Amino acid sequence: MKVQMLYSFLKKDIDLIEKELENAVASNSTLIKQASVNLLKAGGKRIRPVFVLLGAKFGNYEIERVKNVAVALELIHMASLVHDDVIDDSKLRRGKPTVQAEWDNRIAMYTGDYILASALEYITKVDDLSAHQILADTLVEVCVGEIEQIKDKYRFNQNLRCYLRRIKRKTALLIAVSCQLGAIAAGASDKIHRQLFRFGYNVGMSYQIIDDILDFTGTEKQLGKPAGEDLRQGNVTLPVLFAMEDPAIKKRLENVHEHMPKSELAATIDMIKQSGAIEKSYEVSRCYLVKALDSLHGLPDSRFKKTLEDLARYMGKRKF
Amino acid sequence: MSLLEREQQVAAIKKLIEQEVAHDYLNQYIDAPYIDEDRILLLTTSLAGQPYSENEVKQFVATAMLIQIALDTHEKVTNVNEKQRNRQLTVLAGDYFSSLYYKLLAGVRNVKLVGVLAEGIKSVNEYKVMLYRLDDSDAETFVGHLKKTESGIITKFMQFFNSQPLIRLSEELLLFNRLLREKEMAESGGYSMLLDALKTFTFPGEKRPFQQLPHDKKRILFYRCENIVKESFHALQGASETVSGANQMLLDRIRLLLGRYANTTRLYAEEG
Numbered sequence: 001m002k003v004q005m006l007y008s009f010l011k012k013d014i015d016l017i018e019k020e021l022e023n024a025v026a027s028n029s030t031l032i033k034q035a036s037v038n039l040l041k042a043g044g045k046r047i048r049p050v051f052v053l054l055g056a057k058f059g060n061y062e063i064e065r066v067k068n069v070a071v072a073l074e075l076i077h078m079a080s081l082v083h084d085d086v087i088d089d090s091k092l093r094r095g096k097p098t099v100q101a102e103w104d105n106r107i108a109m110y111t112g113d114y115i116l117a118s119a120l121e122y123i124t125k126v127d128d129l130s131a132h133q134i135l136a137d138t139l140v141e142v143c144v145g146e147i148e149q150i151k152d153k154y155r156f157n158q159n160l161r162c163y164l165r166r167i168k169r170k171t172a173l174l175i176a177v178s179c180q181l182g183a184i185a186a187g188a189s190d191k192i193h194r195q196l197f198r199f200g201y202n203v204g205m206s207y208q209i210i211d212d213i214l215d216f217t218g219t220e221k222q223l224g225k226p227a228g229e230d231l232r233q234g235n236v237t238l239p240v241l242f243a244m245e246d247p248a249i250k251k252r253l254e255n256v257h258e259h260m261p262k263s264e265l266a267a268t269i270d271m272i273k274q275s276g277a278i279e280k281s282y283e284v285s286r287c288y289l290v291k292a293l294d295s296l297h298g299l300p301d302s303r304f305k306k307t308l309e310d311l312a313r314y315m316g317k318r319k320f
Numbered sequence: 321m322s323l324l325e326r327e328q329q330v331a332a333i334k335k336l337i338e339q340e341v342a343h344d345y346l347n348q349y350i351d352a353p354y355i356d357e358d359r360i361l362l363l364t365t366s367l368a369g370q371p372y373s374e375n376e377v378k379q380f381v382a383t384a385m386l387i388q389i390a391l392d393t394h395e396k397v398t399n400v401n402e403k404q405r406n407r408q409l410t411v412l413a414g415d416y417f418s419s420l421y422y423k424l425l426a427g428v429r430n431v432k433l434v435g436v437l438a439e440g441i442k443s444v445n446e447y448k449v450m451l452y453r454l455d456d457s458d459a460e461t462f463v464g465h466l467k468k469t470e471s472g473i474i475t476k477f478m479q480f481f482n483s484q485p486l487i488r489l490s491e492e493l494l495l496f497n498r499l500l501r502e503k504e505m506a507e508s509g510g511y512s513m514l515l516d517a518l519k520t521f522t523f524p525g526e527k528r529p530f531q532q533l534p535h536d537k538k539r540i541l542f543y544r545c546e547n548i549v550k551e552s553f554h555a556l557q558g559a560s561e562t563v564s565g566a567n568q569m570l571l572d573r574i575r576l577l578l579g580r581y582a583n584t585t586r587l588y589a590e591e592g
Contacts, residue, residue, distance in 0.1 A: 029446040031453065083415060086397065087408045106452055109394040109411070110445045113418070117441035120422060124435035129426070132434070136426040139419035147412050150405065151345050 003045060006310045009303070010053050013063050017049050020071045024118045035099045035111045039078055042094040048073040048178040050311070055182025055196045057304035062186070068125040069185045073178050075119035076139070080146075082112035087146075088233065092225065131184045138177045145169020153234030156254050160241055164205070171211075172204030179308075195295055199308060202292035207315045209285040212237035213278055214318075216269050228269045231256060238284060242277035249275055289316040321368065326569045329377075330360050336382050340420050341389060349409045350396075353389045353417070358497060360385060361570050362474060362490045366483035368567065379428045383421045384477045387437055390417035391444060391473075433480055440476035444469050451513065454520055462517050463495070463548055470494040489563040492556040493574060499549045500581070506530060506545070518544050546585075553581055 007014075018040075025036035049070035056066040084090070085098040086108045092098065100108040123135060148166055152158055179200035183193035214222070215230040216239055230237060234256065244250040249271050256268065272278070292312045299305050321329070337355050363381040372380070393414035397407060425434045447468045449455075456462040471491040478487050499514065506512035515530040518541045526533070530541065560566070560574045 027442070027446055029449045031449050032446060080415075083411050087411050089404070104399045105397050105407075106399060107449065109397050109414075110449050110452070113391065113394060113414075114442050114445040116415075116418060117438040117445070120438040121435050121442075124431050124438070127431070129429055129431065132422075132426040132431050136419070136423040140416070140423050143412060143416040143419045147343070147345060147409065147416065150408050150412065 007050050017070050032111050032114050042096040051178035052182035054304050055179040056186035058183050058192050059186025059188030066185050068122045069181045072119045072123035075115050079112045079116035082108050126185050131181050138173050141169050167208040171208040172201045175204035176200035199292050199295040202288045203312045206285045206288035209238050213281050228265050238281040239277040242280045243272040243275040333360050333378050333381050337385050346413050365567050365570050366478045366486050379424050383424045386417050386421040387473050390414045436476050436480045440473045444472035459521050467495040470498045485564045489559040492559040496552045496556045499552050
């Protein structure tokens with residue numbers, strides 16, 4: 001089943017957001033517009049806007065108001081992707097050439113900055129000050145997290161706490177605030193938006209752990225990048241941390257470097273897969289999933305709550 | 321506000337910005353961002369006499385400065401094979417400074433200004449693309465766009481705070497400073513966007529970068545560059561003579577800058 005089926009009842013509003021996203025990147029610069037539209041057309045699950053809309057369903061849902069949050073969050077995500085591709089020197093994203101590959105780093109920087117500014121323009125249409133304070137704090141945290149990620153590359157003596165803090169900043173926070181800001185924009189109570197934040201946070205953690213597992217278990221076709229690429233780039237993820245409990249694997253992992261021959265990397269990946277680290281990582285992901293579902297207890301029963309549960313389960317089981 | 325008080329205000333804002341952008345790990349790998357005191361002075365001048373507390377003025381000015389610093393930082397991301405970690409951290413540093421601008425303004429509850437400055441960021445990036453791709457067909461348009469990239473954020477800021485009389489002076493001062501930097505870069509053998517653009521406009525078929533051109537071609541281009549700087553000099557001089565609402569510190573700073581340039585060019589002329 002396609003994930004979109006889970007929230008097909010939101011289609012009209014998601015289509016509206018899609019159109020608004022195009023408006024948001026309709027730059028006077030043909031090039032910025034083209035680069036941004038290419039990225040939009042390359043797809044993406046629009047999971048953040050969906051969480052915004054679902055979060056808003058727990059308040060006084062008005063799409064004209066809520067769409068500004070949904071568009072802003074998707075644009076923030078898009079801008080970070082454009083800049084991430086410069087950081088990682090990535091040539092492909094969602095199977096299409098990245099902005100930096102099609103043009104160059106400088107154009108990618110200008111495009112990413114433009115998209116981020118557009119996101120901020122959209123979010124300022126929301127007049128709730130707490131929403132801005134939450135989002136501003138989140139953006140700072142996300143940036144700090146990305147800097148920490150660079151700092152932690154090839155640092156194989158880091159602990160689980162360090163990893164969890166990193167993925168919180170890298171992924172979970174933006175999903176958490178998507179749920180929360182949707183609710184705030186719709187005037188939901190503090191209790192409700194905080195619960196939705198916790199839900200999004202736990203879903204995000206579960207989602208990122210799966211993403212990190214898939215780097216070892218997915219195929220190049222499924223991932224859109226070679227398997228083990230995160231490891232090659234020195235990202236110490238949960239399966240790596242678990243695998244390092246075996247001193248022999250630890251020793252081998254400490255020799256990972258960017259230019260490691262393919263066959264050597266493949267052998268290391270095999271060792272990690274056989275160590276039981278993948279199963280242990282799935283278990284941690286499942287724990288976050290359970291916590292996410294628990295976070296929804298007490299929220300009024302509705303199809304929207306059910307959709308959040310289904311989405312969480314779907315994201316927890318995804319294969320690529 | 322006395323001259324001393326104004327100097328102290330500029331210094332305090334500079335310190336605040338330094339504190340905001342300080343990051344142990346970033347500082348190890350990338351140069352500390354350049355904090356342009358002329359910009360701080362222009363921004364604080366535009367808020368003189370307005371009903372804001374000293375703290376609000378500091379935060380507003382620091383915000384506009386952070387945006388400029390973020391944009392300038394991203395300008396340092398190049399296409400050449402530099403050290404990977406430096407490139408990565410330069411990208412992230414710019415993003416980090418941008419996020420601080422939003423945080424500061426959300427902290428002082430001025431969300432409207434976030435939106436207005438975001439419009440400025442969009443526009444500056446559009447002009448940057450034009451400059452970078454050399455979409456312009458002549459030097460005049462190119463310099464006009466260079467002016468927009470230098471003053472786009474400050475202009476938005478001043479429009480927001482109803483300080484329109486200072487906009488022209490700001491545009492001319494920031495352009496003049498930029499042109500001087502471009503000229504100095506070329507003179508010291510570095511890359512100058514301006515000189516490279518002039519090369520394209522003057523010798524359309526020439527593929528070599530400015531630095532690799534023969535002496536006679538370079539001389540022609542330096543001559544054109546000098547004329548552009550001179551024009552900018554006169555424009556700044558004119559703007560400073562007719563501006564209203566500028567304080568003594570700002571006018572003194574401009575006089576000093578203009579005087580220094582006039583002396584240098586006179587020296588060049590005397591030396592032949």
